[in-house]
Amino acid sequence: MPPIxxxxxxxxxxxxxxxxxxxxFDHSLPRGGLTRPETGLxxxxxxxxxxxxxxxxxxxxxxxxxxxxxxxxxxLPCALDVLTNLPFALAGLWGLGLLRGLQRGAxxxxxxxxxxxxxxxxxxxxxxSTVYHLRPDDAGLLWDRLGMAVAFAGLLGLAGASRVSLRAxxxxxxxxxxxxxxAVMWWxxxxxxxxxxxxxxxxMLAVTAMALLxxxxxxxxxxxxxxxxxxxxxxxxxxxxHAVFDALGQWVSGHSLKHxxxxxAALPVLAALATVRTGPLPAGAAVTVCxxxxxxxxxxVRAHFMRQGTGTRTAVDPARSRRPRAQ
Numbered sequence: 001m002p003p004i005x006x007x008x009x010x011x012x013x014x015x016x017x018x019x020x021x022x023x024x025f026d027h028s029l030p031r032g033g034l035t036r037p038e039t040g041l042x043x044x045x046x047x048x049x050x051x052x053x054x055x056x057x058x059x060x061x062x063x064x065x066x067x068x069x070x071x072x073x074x075x076l077p078c079a080l081d082v083l084t085n086l087p088f089a090l091a092g093l094w095g096l097g098l099l100r101g102l103q104r105g106a107x108x109x110x111x112x113x114x115x116x117x118x119x120x121x122x123x124x125x126x127x128x129s130t131v132y133h134l135r136p137d138d139a140g141l142l143w144d145r146l147g148m149a150v151a152f153a154g155l156l157g158l159a160g161a162s163r164v165s166l167r168a169x170x171x172x173x174x175x176x177x178x179x180x181x182x183a184v185m186w187w188x189x190x191x192x193x194x195x196x197x198x199x200x201x202x203x204m205l206a207v208t209a210m211a212l213l214x215x216x217x218x219x220x221x222x223x224x225x226x227x228x229x230x231x232x233x234x235x236x237x238x239x240x241x242h243a244v245f246d247a248l249g250q251w252v253s254g255h256s257l258k259h260x261x262x263x264x265a266a267l268p269v270l271a272a273l274a275t276v277r278t279g280p281l282p283a284g285a286a287v288t289v290c291x292x293x294x295x296x297x298x299x300x301v302r303a304h305f306m307r308q309g310t311g312t313r314t315a316v317d318p319a320r321s322r323r324p325r326a327q
Contacts, residue, residue, distance in 0.1 A: 035164070035165060037163070037164040037165070037168070037210075037213060038164055038165060038167070038168050040209075041160065041164060041168055041172065041206065041210075044202075044205075044206055044209070045172075045175065045206075048198050048202040048206075049179075051194075051198055051202075052183065052194060052195040052198040052199070052202075053195075055194050055198075056194070057190070057191075057192040057194060058192060058193045058194040058197060059191055059192070059193065060187070060191065060193045064141075065136040065137060065141075067081055067133075067136065067241060067253065067255050068241045068242040068244075068245035068246075068253040068254065068255065069081060069245055069250070069252070069253035069255070069256060076134075077134060077135070078133045078134065078136065080252060080253065080256040081133040081253070081255055081256050081259070082130055082133045082134055084256045084257075084259035084260055085125075085126045085129045085130045085133070085259055086126065087126075087259070087260060087263035087264075088122045088123070088125050088126035088129070088259070088262075088263050088266075089122070089123050089126035089127075090263075091119070091122050091263050091266035091267075091270065092119040092120065092121070092122030092123035092125075092126065092266075093119075093123065094119075094270060095115065095118070095119035095122070095266065095269065095270055095273065096116065096119045096120070096123075098270065098273045098274060099112060099115055099116055099119070099273065102273070102276060106276050107220055107273075107276060108161070108166060108219075110157065110161045110166040110169045110170045110173075111158065111161045111162070111166075111169070111219070111220050113157070113170075113173070114153075114154050114155075114156075114157030114158045114161060114169055114170075114173050115154065115158060115269065115273065116154070117150060117151075117153055117154030117157060117173060117177070118151055118153075118154025118155050118157075118158060118266075118269060119154070119266075120150060120154070121147060121148070121149070121150030121151025121152070121153065121154050122151050122263070122266060123147075124146070124147030124150055124151070125144070125147035125148050125150075125151055126147075127143075127147065128140075128143035128144040128145070128146060128147035128148075129144045129147070129259070131143055131144070132144040138188070142184060142188050145184045145187075145196065146180075146181055146184055148180075148200070149176070149177075149180025149181050149183070149184060149199065150177070150180070152176055152180055152199070152200065152203050153173045153174075153176035153177045153180060154173060155203075155207060155227070155269075156172045156173055156176050156203055156206065156207060157169045157170065157172055157173025157174075157176075158220070158222055158269065159172070159206070159207045159210045159211070159222075159224055160172040160173070160210065161216075161219060161220070162210075162215055162216060162219040162220050162221070162222045162224070163210040163211070163213040163214070163215060163216065163219075163224070164210060164213065164216075165216070172206075176199070176203060179199055180199050182195070183195035183196040183198070183199045184196055204228065204231065207224060207227070207228060208224075208228050210224060211224035211225045211227075211228060220272050220273070220276070221272055222268060222269060222272045223268040223271075223272070224268075226267075226268040227265050227268050227269065228265075230261055230262070230264040230265035230267070230268075231261075231262060231265045233261045234257075234258045234259075234261035234262040234264075234265070235258070237254040237255070237257045237258040237261060238254060238255055238258040239254070240254045241253050241254035241255040241258075242254070244257065
């Protein structure tokens with residue numbers, strides 16, 4: 001009887017092996033009941049809706065079109081307030097170019113759609129705000145705010161997808177696409193500014209609250225805190241339009257600086273997308289690495305990424321994974 005050869009590891013023996021610490025990009029929407037963050041987001045939306053519908057009417061300021069810097073340069077009225085809208089268009093077009101360069105599956109469908117909505121909204125904001133500042137009046141302000149509503153919808157979708165769930169991101173973006181223009185049209189029809197104030201400020205509060213949550217495993221590692229810091233600074237300069245203009249020797253107004261700072265809020269989104277690669281991702285890429293039991297790992301932990309045949313990506317922590325034993 002011939003001797004039995006010792007068992008050697010084969011490809012069949014390790015075909016179904018998977019390291020303990022892995023991260024998979026799940027592009028499907030969650031099933032089942034609402035999670036706790038989803039419930040909190042839904043309750044917050046209900047409170048904001050009740051405030052917008054049942055709250056007292058808030059008239060617009062009589063001086064809302066009275067900007068500090070109304071100088072004409074090169075035949076252009078309110079020149080600096082007009083020209084400082086250009087960064088919105090540049091950021092929006094840059095972002096759309098980044099999205100177009102990503103291969104299918106590099107980011108999940110909800111994040112891609114929300115980012116596209118955000119960048120399109122920036123371009124629309126640039127156009128609408130330019131039209132408005134060339135001749136500041138209610139008709140121009142309508143187009144300015146409609147563009148902003150689209151950008152807000154994209155940002156809210158990105159926040160929900162990265163911090164809560166893909167389902168939350170998709171629903172939040174869709175809800176803002178409806179609520180934002182509806183609030184603008186209600187203001188244009190009735191003069192009541194409250195619904196628009198709730199959409200704008202309430203939406204930003206929601207993004208700030210989601211920034212306190214950890215990034216979901218496999219989600220785009222978007223620095224929401226940085227986004228809100230840029231936008232918060234922009235609102236402060238907007239409120240101090242005349243004071244800033246006087247303090248700076250009438251070189252530039254607070255509202256012009258507000259445009260530049262608000263456009264800067266797109267930089268963290270652009271930075272997160274710019275680090276996403278269509279091939280193997282290096283350590284430090286803009287995704288969250290998960291450890292055991294899907295717990296988020298520290299961003300400094302090294303991880304190797306590989307593309308799997310199913311169209312998903314898996315991050316493997318080499319420090320904790322173990323080699324397969326021979327079968």
